[in-house]
Structure formats: structure tokens, C-alpha cells
Amino acid sequence: MAEEGIKAIFEPKSVLLVGATGIKERPGVMSPAFFTSIVSNMSSSYKGKAHVLDVSGRLSGAIKSPKDVPKKQDLAVLTPPPELALKHIRKLVDRGVKAIVIPAGGYKKDQLEQLVRATVKRGVRVLGPNAAMGVLNTSNGLYTTFERGLMPRRGRVALISQDGGLGAAMLDWACFHGIGLSKFASLGDKVDVDEVDLLNYLAQDGDTGAICIYVEWIEEGRKFTEAIRETVKRKPVCILRGVGEGPERAEIFDAATKQAGAIRARDIEELFDIATALALQPPMRGDRVAVMSNAGGPAILAAGAIEREGLKLATLSNDVKKAINARYPGIDVTNPIDMTAGAGAEHYEFILERVLADPNVDGAMVMNMLKSCLLKPEDVEVVAKAARKSKEKPVVDVVVGGGDHVLVREVLRDKEIPTYDLPEKAARALRALHQYWQVLGRTKE
Amino acid sequence: MAAHKKVAEILSSIREQGRRKLLEHESKQVLAAWGIPTTRVELARDAAEAVRAARELKYPVVMKISSPDIIHKSDAGGVKVGLSSELEVHQAFKEIVDNARAYRPNAKILGVTVQEYVPHAREVIVGTLQDPTFGATVMFGLGGVWVEALKDVSFRLAPLTADDAREMISEIKGYPILAGVRGEPEADIDAIVDILQKAGQLAHEFPEIVEMDINPIFVFDRGKGAIAVDARIILKEGG
Numbered sequence: 001m002a003e004e005g006i007k008a009i010f011e012p013k014s015v016l017l018v019g020a021t022g023i024k025e026r027p028g029v030m031s032p033a034f035f036t037s038i039v040s041n042m043s044s045s046y047k048g049k050a051h052v053l054d055v056s057g058r059l060s061g062a063i064k065s066p067k068d069v070p071k072k073q074d075l076a077v078l079t080p081p082p083e084l085a086l087k088h089i090r091k092l093v094d095r096g097v098k099a100i101v102i103p104a105g106g107y108k109k110d111q112l113e114q115l116v117r118a119t120v121k122r123g124v125r126v127l128g129p130n131a132a133m134g135v136l137n138t139s140n141g142l143y144t145t146f147e148r149g150l151m152p153r154r155g156r157v158a159l160i161s162q163d164g165g166l167g168a169a170m171l172d173w174a175c176f177h178g179i180g181l182s183k184f185a186s187l188g189d190k191v192d193v194d195e196v197d198l199l200n201y202l203a204q205d206g207d208t209g210a211i212c213i214y215v216e217w218i219e220e221g222r223k224f225t226e227a228i229r230e231t232v233k234r235k236p237v238c239i240l241r242g243v244g245e246g247p248e249r250a251e252i253f254d255a256a257t258k259q260a261g262a263i264r265a266r267d268i269e270e271l272f273d274i275a276t277a278l279a280l281q282p283p284m285r286g287d288r289v290a291v292m293s294n295a296g297g298p299a300i301l302a303a304g305a306i307e308r309e310g311l312k313l314a315t316l317s318n319d320v321k322k323a324i325n326a327r328y329p330g331i332d333v334t335n336p337i338d339m340t341a342g343a344g345a346e347h348y349e350f351i352l353e354r355v356l357a358d359p360n361v362d363g364a365m366v367m368n369m370l371k372s373c374l375l376k377p378e379d380v381e382v383v384a385k386a387a388r389k390s391k392e393k394p395v396v397d398v399v400v401g402g403g404d405h406v407l408v409r410e411v412l413r414d415k416e417i418p419t420y421d422l423p424e425k426a427a428r429a430l431r432a433l434h435q436y437w438q439v440l441g442r443t444k445e
Numbered sequence: 446m447a448a449h450k451k452v453a454e455i456l457s458s459i460r461e462q463g464r465r466k467l468l469e470h471e472s473k474q475v476l477a478a479w480g481i482p483t484t485r486v487e488l489a490r491d492a493a494e495a496v497r498a499a500r501e502l503k504y505p506v507v508m509k510i511s512s513p514d515i516i517h518k519s520d521a522g523g524v525k526v527g528l529s530s531e532l533e534v535h536q537a538f539k540e541i542v543d544n545a546r547a548y549r550p551n552a553k554i555l556g557v558t559v560q561e562y563v564p565h566a567r568e569v570i571v572g573t574l575q576d577p578t579f580g581a582t583v584m585f586g587l588g589g590v591w592v593e594a595l596k597d598v599s600f601r602l603a604p605l606t607a608d609d610a611r612e613m614i615s616e617i618k619g620y621p622i623l624a625g626v627r628g629e630p631e632a633d634i635d636a637i638v639d640i641l642q643k644a645g646q647l648a649h650e651f652p653e654i655v656e657m658d659i660n661p662i663f664v665f666d667r668g669k670g671a672i673a674v675d676a677r678i679i680l681k682e683g684g
Contacts, residue, residue: 218578219578220578221576221578221579221580221602222579222580222602225579225602247596249576249578251598251600252576252578252579252582252600253578253579255582255599255600255601255602255613256579256582256600256601256602259601259602259609442608
């Protein structure tokens with residue numbers, strides 16, 4: 001059972017958006033424009049019930065005073081600057097708010113103490129202050145972020161960012177690259193809710209298949225590693241670290257999180273590449289990868305990338321080779337399997353099924369080249385079809401290129417097959433899937 | 446728990462003397478009490494004591510300056526190896542003390558340690574520290590240039606499982622040197638695993654040990670063990 005207060009942050013039954021339209025712009029704190037942006041974002045995407053409280057009393061249709069707020073709102077999003085927010089916060093807590101998200105920054109030390117006394121000490125969970133990018137939930141449309149157009153498509157990757165600005169950048173990246181997310185939260189100053197709370201919640205979240213964390217500093221290292229240790233028993237955790245306290249501290253952070261079972265990403269691209277695979281595909285039991293491609297060059301690059309990631313090219317069993325050649329005599333069945341430029345949907349389906357059934361193969365990288373080949377984007381649907389028959393072995397798809405990759409990505413969208421535009425990225429994804437298998441093995445001991 | 450009590454006693458006696466840096470022979474006493482194999486060592490305050498100690502340990506012996514003010518003993522001309530007679534031990538004592546005085550005239554010299562000689566083997570380093578965020582942490586690396594020039598080290602939080610220890614050994618770039626290159630037999634990895642786990646447990650149970658450096662450890666071929674040849678322990682300030 002997820003803790004009620006944290007659940008209220010992501011799955012509120014009703015939300016109260018609190019702001020002040022009458023105040024002056026204050027860069028770095030929170031401006032009236034940000035408040036109206038959040039109101040607009042929420043009204044266009046949120047499926048649940050939302051109320052708006054404008055303590056300046058100007059916004060038409062908004063509630064004008066905290067005492068008129070309907071009782072027991074699950075979540076309040078608090079955007080006014082600190083002194084104004086603190087003026088109203090007690091009344092909101094009195095009216096039964098369970099959790100508060102504070103995107104606004106600028107809280108001084110004594111104001112933080114005042115905030116904690118009024119909320120956390122009375123059993124209300126607080127995300128922020130300075131949780132600049134707020135909270136997103138793609139399943140109920142919760143969108144407490146002032147930036148427009150950052151709602152990613154629905155998917156199974158959850159993202160936690162300590163930093164708001166980077167959080168927004170990562171959301172933008174995810175939207176642009178068609179990466180599906182389940183939940184997003186920016187943590188900010190962590191006066192209450194921290195990575196540990198979110199890990200505990202997301203570990204239980206049915207919409208989330210893998211968790212990504214961007215982290216800069218951790219207050220209590222051992223609590224963090226313990227939470228990771230527990231979470232990875234259920235789902236993978238990927239970490240992008242921004243610890244800037246010297247190389248040794250960074251190394252200790254990496255070692256500690258690795259020891260706990262987290263998988264490290266070196267950059268944003270790798271973070272999403274591996275998390276998408278981890279969220280959609282089963283872990284890879286061994287290190288033997290089969291590569292099948294309708295063009296030779298991309299497959300050779302793939303073979304190199306697979307070795308650099310510490311994986312091996314599988315040696316196909318004779319039965320599988322014979323079965324493939326019995327139907328397609330012209331195909332070179334030495335891994336990487338060169339299916340030649342004439343390969344269509346039925347080639348892919350037949351061969352991928354055989355390859356995944358081979359006991360010598362732990363996972364497959366399928367390459368579909370559209371240029372200089374006869375393959376059509378819609379043919380690639382069979383990759384998902386064949387992969388579904390083998391639930392225990394992961395499949396990743398690669399279309400080397402730009403526009404061609406997007407075409408195939410859209411065909412495979414919602415079909416649980418991660419697609420990549422370069423074989424190196426797919427190889428990293430397979431390596432992470434194998435790493436997670438090893439992590440699971442260790443947790444069972 | 447006998448080991449815990451013994452170590453606690455050693456540490457508190459150091460504290461009582463108003464110190465926080467253990468000398469080599471004291472550090473080795475801690476390791477020995479904790480079950481980490483170390484070269485046997487005796488502190489001799491004069492040449493006659495050195496000769497008696499050498500007789501007990503059997504020749505050849507190694508002798509090293511013992512001074513809280515001299516950390517790099519070799520640089521001070523404070524180390525002599527392969528001493529195989531009473532005469533050599535007698536002379537070595539005098540030379541080591543003279544060298545140390547010349548190197549650092551104001552150094553407080555407690556004497557010279559006489560140590561069991563062990564044949565050279567592959568060298569590794571095991572260290573511990575108390576990380577402000579994560580607490581007791583263990584470090585591993587190969588000796589000498591590998592750590593100093595290449596920073597080829599790995600870390601894990603204590604306490605360590607045997608798998609953690611194995612992983613931190615195989616993670617370093619210099620691992621093939623332990624696994625054996627060019628027909629050389631594998632080093633005794635199990636013995637390193639044991640030392641890593643014990644060092645981690647020590648740092649975990651005694652957070653006041655803010656720094657421990659077991660450097661070098663000689664690792665013999667598989668099945669033949671490993672032994673700490675030098676060690677340094679530093680306690681928390683104020684304690």
C-alpha cells in the first residue's frame with residue numbers, strides 16, 4: 001500500500017490550484033503568469049476535479065478566499081511567493097488538504113521552518129519548495145507545471161528530477177523523441193518528500209515499469225540505497241548523477257547505488273534509452289545476442305557495439321540455422337543474420353520467431369532498414385507480433401537513420417518494442433537488460 | 446565479540462595517549478585482532494631489543510623506523526630489508542635512527558620495528574573511509590602506480606557481501622594482473638575477498654576509524670593467501 005500523502009500528490013481525487021494574480025513578477029520565485037499557465041495546463045489536460053483559488057481575488061470564476069475552498073482537497077498546488085503562501089497555508093491544512101506541491105522558490109530558512117511547522121508537522125506531505133516543474137501523471141492528466149507543451153505521451157517510464165530546469169529539459173526531450181512516461185516529479189528543496197518517498201510509491205505503481213532518477217545530492221545516503229535495494233526487487237531503477245563534489249565522492253555515489261542494484265546512465269540520452277527498454281522488455285538472462293538485419297553494414301556496426309557493451313554475438317544452433325535456410329536458402333545464417341535487401345514482413349516474423357526459440361540466444365536486436373531495401377514501415381509490426389510469443393527474451397529494434405526511424409517508431413508505438421536510431425543505443429539497452437537480470441539474481445540470494 | 450572488545454581496547458589506549466594516528470605496529474595489532482593476516486611485528490626501543498625480536502621472528506627480517514612524525518618511511522631512509530644476522534640488525538637499528546634524525550631532526554622517534562620478512566608478491570591496497578553521505582566505505586586497488594597515477598580503484602559501502610567484494614576486485618582495469626597474465630597463475634582472490642569483507646566490517650563497527658589504509662597487501666598465488674605488509678589507521682578527531 002502506497003502512503004496516502006504521496007499517493008495524493010500523483011493521484012489526487014481533487015486538486016486545488018492556489019495563486020495570486022495581483023502580485024508583481026519576481027524572477028526565481030513565482031509569477032502570476034506561471035500561476036495562470038498552471039491553471040490553463042490543468043484545465044486542458046487534467047481529467048479529475050480541480051478548483052482554483054486566487055488570493056488576489058481577480059481571476060474570474062476562481063475562489064477568492066481559503067475559507068470558501070471545498071473541504072478535503074487531496075492536493076494543493078501552491079504558487080504564491082513565500083510570505084503570501086505562508087499566510088494562507090494554515091487555513092488550507094485546516095480544510096483537510098493531504099499534500100501540497102510548491103513549485104515556487106525563494107523560501108528563506110525561517111520561512112522553511114514555518115512551512116514545515118504548518119504542514120509536515122501536521123501530517124501533510126510537501127513536495128518542494130522549488131519543485132519548479134511540479135508533478136505530471138500521464139494517466140490522469142495531472143499537469144502542475146507552468147511550462148506549456150511538456151506533457152509526454154503515456155508510457156511506462158517514471159522520471160524524478162531533483163532539478164526543475166533539467167526536469168523540463170528532459171520532458172522536452174521525451175516529448176520530442178516520443179518517449180512514453182508514466183509519472184514525473186521535480187523535487188526541488190526536499191523539505192519533506194524526497195527520492196526515498198517517490199521510490200517507495202513508484203515501486204508500487206502499476207503504470208510504472210522502470211524508474212529514472214536525476215539526482216544531485218542526497219541527505220541520507222543509506223536510506224536512499226536501502227530504498228533502491230527494495231525497489232529493484234520489483235522494477236529497475238536508472239540513475240543519472242550530477243554529484244559535483246569531486247571525483248572520489250562521485251565514484252562512491254556510483255558504487256553505492258550500483259551495489260544497491262541501480263543501473264547508471266552517463267547522459268540523458270542513455271537514461272531514456274535504457275529505461276525504455278527496461279520498462280517494456282523482460283530482463284536478459286544471458287549475454288548472447290542475435291542480430292538480424294536486411295542490410296549488412298548496420299549489422300556489422302551492431303556487432304561491434306554489442307561487444308563493446310560486454311555482450312556476445314550468439315552462435316545459432318544448427319536446428320535453427322537449418323530451419324531458416326530450408327525456407328530461405330539465400331540467407332546467411334551466421335550471426336549477424338543478413339536477411340538481404342529483399343526481406344519483408346514474413347521473413348522478419350519467421351526468422352525472429354526461430355531465433356527467439358533458440359536456446360543459444362538470450363535476446364535479439366532486430367534491424368529494419370527502409371532505404372535501399374524493400375521493407376515498408378508497417379511491415380515492422382511483425383517484430384512486435386513475433387516478440388510477444390517469446391515472453392522471456394528481450395527484443396529491441398533499430399532503424400539506423402532519422403526520418404525512417406521516426407516512421408518505424410510510430411508503427412511500433414504502444415507495441416512495447418523499444419526502437420532506436422543507432423545500433424549503439426540498442427546495444428546499451430540490451431546490456432542494461434542483462435544488468436537488471438544480474439541485479440534480480442543477487443536480490444534472490 | 447572478543448575481536449570487537451580487543452580492538453576497542455587498543456583504540457581507547459591510543460586515545461588515552463592523546464593520539465589519533467596509530468603507528469604501524471599498532472595498526473597491525475588491530476588488523477591481527479580482527480583476523481586480517483599481517484606480517485608479525487615488534488617494536489624495539491634499542492638495538493638489543495631489536496636483536497631479541499629478530500631472533501623470535503627468524504631471519505631474514507625487515508626493520509622500519511617507528512615515528513608519529515614520519516609517514517613516508519622509505520623516503521627517510523627508515524626501511525631496511527633482508528637483514529639476516531644479529532650484526533646486521535644491530536647496525537641497521539643505528540643507521541635507521543640516524544637516517545630518520547637527519548631526515549627530520551625534530552621527529553619523535555619511538556624506536557624501530559622488527560618485522561617478519563615475506564617474499565614479494567602481487568600488491569593490492571585495501572582502504573576504508575567514512576563518507577559523510579554514505580558512512581563506512583571500502584576502497585580497493587592494485588598497489589603502486591595503479592592507484593597513484595591511474596586512480597584505478599573501486600568502492601563499495603560496508604558491510605560487503607562476498608559478491609560485492611568479488612565485484613569490486615574484478616571491476617578495476619588492472620584486474621587481469623590478479624587473474625594472471627602470460628601464463629602466470631591466478632592470485633588468491635578469495636584471500637582478498639576475505640580481507641575486503643573484514644576491513645569493511647571493521648569500519649562499519651568502528652565509525653571512529655575515519656581512515657584505514659592497508660598498503661601494500663601481498664597477494665600470493667591461489668590457495669596461498671595474502672598478508673598485510675603495512676597499515677595505517679586514523680581515528681576521528683575529538684573522538
